[in-house]
Amino acid sequence: MQRIVAIIVFLSQVLTSFTLGAVNRKVIDIDYGGADVTQPAVTEWLTLAGGDQGDYVIVKGATCSEPETTAALELQKYIRLISGITLELTQDTARVRDKEILVGLTNREPQGGIADRAALGEEGFRIQVASGKLFITGGGPRGTLYGVYDFLEQCLGCRWFTPGMEKVPQSAQVDIDARLDYSEKPVFEYRYQDWNCTFDEAWRAKQKINEGTSSPQYGGPVFYANGCHSMSSLLPDSYFETHPEYFSYREDKGARTLDQRCLTNPDVLAIVIQNVRKALLASPNARIVSITQNDNGGYCQCEHCKAMDAMYGGPSGTNIWFVNRVAEALEDEFPSVRFDTFAYQYTRTPPKNIVPRDNVIVRLCSIECCFSHPLEECGVARIRSENRLDKFPFIELDSPAARRAHVESAFAKDIRGWSAICKNLYVWDYTTNFMMYLNIFANLQVLQPNMQFFAENNVKGVFEEGNAASVSGEFGELRAYVIAKLLWDPTARVEPLIDEFLAGYYGEAAAPFIKEYIDTITSKTLKTSQHIYIFQWEYEGLYFTPGERKHIDALWDKAEANAGSAQQLANIRRSRLSWRTYKANLLVDEFSPLNLAGRLKENEKLYNDIVGSGITYMTLGGPISTEPNFWMRPVEWMSD
Numbered sequence: 224m225q226r227i228v229a230i231i232v233f234l235s236q237v238l239t240s241f242t243l244g245a246v247n248r249k250v251i252d253i254d255y256g257g258a259d260v261t262q263p264a265v266t267e268w269l270t271l272a273g274g275d276q277g278d279y280v281i282v283k284g285a286t287c288s289e290p291e292t293t294a295a296l297e298l299q300k301y302i303r304l305i306s307g308i309t310l311e312l313t314q315d316t317a318r319v320r321d322k323e324i325l326v327g328l329t330n331r332e333p334q335g336g337i338a339d340r341a342a343l344g345e346e347g348f349r350i351q352v353a354s355g356k357l358f359i360t361g362g363g364p365r366g367t368l369y370g371v372y373d374f375l376e377q378c379l380g381c382r383w384f385t386p387g388m389e390k391v392p393q394s395a396q397v398d399i400d401a402r403l404d405y406s407e408k409p410v411f412e413y414r415y416q417d418w419n420c421t422f423d424e425a426w427r428a429k430q431k432i433n434e435g436t437s438s439p440q441y442g443g444p445v446f447y448a449n450g451c452h453s454m455s456s457l458l459p460d461s462y463f464e465t466h467p468e469y470f471s472y473r474e475d476k477g478a479r480t481l482d483q484r485c486l487t488n489p490d491v492l493a494i495v496i497q498n499v500r501k502a503l504l505a506s507p508n509a510r511i512v513s514i515t516q517n518d519n520g521g522y523c524q525c526e527h528c529k530a531m532d533a534m535y536g537g538p539s540g541t542n543i544w545f546v547n548r549v550a551e552a553l554e555d556e557f558p559s560v561r562f563d564t565f566a567y568q569y570t571r572t573p574p575k576n577i578v579p580r581d582n583v584i585v586r587l588c589s590i591e592c593c594f595s596h597p598l599e600e601c602g603v604a605r606i607r608s609e610n611r612l613d614k615f616p617f618i619e620l621d622s623p624a625a626r627r628a629h630v631e632s633a634f635a636k637d638i639r640g641w642s643a644i645c646k647n648l649y650v651w652d653y654t655t656n657f658m659m660y661l662n663i664f665a666n667l668q669v670l671q672p673n674m675q676f677f678a679e680n681n682v683k684g685v686f687e688e689g690n691a692a693s694v695s696g697e698f699g700e701l702r703a704y705v706i707a708k709l710l711w712d713p714t715a716r717v718e719p720l721i722d723e724f725l726a727g728y729y730g731e732a733a734a735p736f737i738k739e740y741i742d743t744i745t746s747k748t749l750k751t752s753q754h755i756y757i758f759q760w761e762y763e764g765l766y767f768t769p770g771e772r773k774h775i776d777a778l779w780d781k782a783e784a785n786a787g788s789a790q791q792l793a794n795i796r797r798s799r800l801s802w803r804t805y806k807a808n809l810l811v812d813e814f815s816p817l818n819l820a821g822r823l824k825e826n827e828k829l830y831n832d833i834v835g836s837g838i839t840y841m842t843l844g845g846p847i848s849t850e851p852n853f854w855m856r857p858v859e860w861m862s863d
């Protein structure tokens with residue numbers, strides 16, 4: 224039945240597309256968000272290297288930390304890559320010279336650098352020219368490392384698009400503004416994303432992503448002592464046989480189930496406290512421990528839990544009561560640790576008559592939301608259905624009327640509610656279609672407004688979940704780059720970031736064609752009132768007229784013809800897989816059944832290109848099949 228409804232919805236979009244198609248092509252003006260910043264003109268230059276007055280030396284503290292050493296070495300390396308000149312690297316115990324670049328905490332600091340270290344925090348930095356010297360100084364060691372990377376980007380023009388692709392300008396002389404002086408510090412204390420291309424500590428450090436950079440040279444720290452959805456490890460299923468009362472009672476089943484734990488059972492609390500303690504002792508550098516519900520909706524409905532739910536405004540209140548007790552029991556022994564829990568699905572709504580303790584983190588999750596419109600504005604959501612036995616139990620198709628109605632954002636209400644009662648509010652947000660990673664997913668226009676919305680609501684940490692499973696056949700690398708910048712500065716202007724990424728990753732000459740493609744799919748998404756979700760069937764997507772498809776094919780052809788290098792051509796072909804897969808799933812053009820035998824060959828070619836480009840997962844549901852049936856569409860090419 225749902226398939227039939229879906230096809231009707233799809234056909235209604237086809238008709239809308241025909242009427243809007245002609246308009247889309249002519250005017251494409253997408254606002255990708257962020258504020259314009261105009262830099263004042265430089266009136267006086269300072270030459271660090273390659274001038275006729277002698278080169279600067281890099282000076283670090285004699286007893287400096289490992290991240291400060293990394294910072295000094297990276298500065299030396301990139302100035303060499305820019306100019307061919309290797310600046311001397313020395314320590315502050317050496318004689319004082321006129322032309323010095325001071326990296327981190329040194330004994331030259333009275334002449335310049337940071338006046339108020341505490342105000343910058345561990346990860347903030349100041350970059351300043353004073354007394355003819357350049358100071359790159361962090362509030363803490365990690366701030367110095369971020370300061371060097373920021374200086375290389377903002378002042379010398381370096382870019383790190385992906386771990387394997389960087390841009391280093393070439394210049395025989397290295398000049399900077401002689402009046403340079405700026406400070407930055409992060410809005411979010413916790414910054415993380417898991418797009419597959421970001422699994423590289425060195426790249427993360429360059430992008431100032433602080434989770435997943437725990438090696439000493441990048442300054443740590445370890446954030447989480449354990450993984451998420453941790454209740455099944457904090458109170459294992461193995462107790463069920465002897466103590467079914469520890470587990471969630473389900474009214475619909477009339478029985479205890481393994482789904483969740485009975486949080487009002489005192490033994491459950493005691494066992495969880497014991498196991499949280501064990502996890503912290505096993506991970507002495509961790510700053511956070513996770514006490515989070517399993518990934519299902521089966522919370523306990525026993526009479527005690529129901530009574531507590533009623534007292535505290537729902538299951539989120541009972542969950543906060545439970546996590547507060549754990550945090551209280553362990554706070555003296557672990558004063559620097561915070562105790563993390565979810566506001567996820569059945570616990571997303573803020574509780575009443577109870578607030579999280581000061582050492583509790585609440586991670587609010589946007590899993591149900593629409594991702595083509597800003598979270599603050601669009602309330603259309605896809606609610607998890609527990610009754611579906613699919614591999615993906617999230618699907619509940621909204622009606623065509625719901626797609627076009629304005630619905631107030633329940634997520635916005637929830638974030639404001641949590642913000643009012645929670646000292647440490649984090650967000651877990653989503654940036655791909657997990658059911659089909661290769662689907663068109665036009666969300667670049669919401670990344671900035673959403674990040675700014677989090678910041679405005681006093682969110683302290685953000686995790687952006689992407690396709691971690693394998694390399695992207697879509698725009699994962701672009702998204703990861705933009706997300707990294709927004710995690711540091713939620714007001715960053717996105718369009719220039721997109722433009723510089725496209726030019727670097729695909730080639731200067733190819734970039735305009737790919738930009739037009741991105742603008743086209745984004746415009747189509749917005750103009751046909753498409754809400755997009757992270758679990759969405761391929762047939763719920765966009766419909767392009769044959770003329771529009773021909774135009775898009777030509778854009779990709781032109782992009783390929785204008786690739787700058789073999790690597791850039793490979794990048795274009797890999798990102799094009801999303802468009803080809805879209806057509807194959809919708810059985811159009813070269814993938815049309817009317818193309819008889821040709822279609823099988825096209826499917827086989829597409830499959831070989833997907834696998835050949837290193838993609839191993841097309842969906843969260845499992846790896847790509849090694850024996851695909853080319854009579855079937857790409858959505859069917861996954862292993863069971």
Ligand SMILES: [Zn+2]
Pocket residue numbers: 471472484485486487488523524525526527528529
């Ligand atoms: Zn219970």
Ligand SMILES: [Zn+2]
Pocket residue numbers: 593594595596601602603753754755
């Ligand atoms: Zn929407």
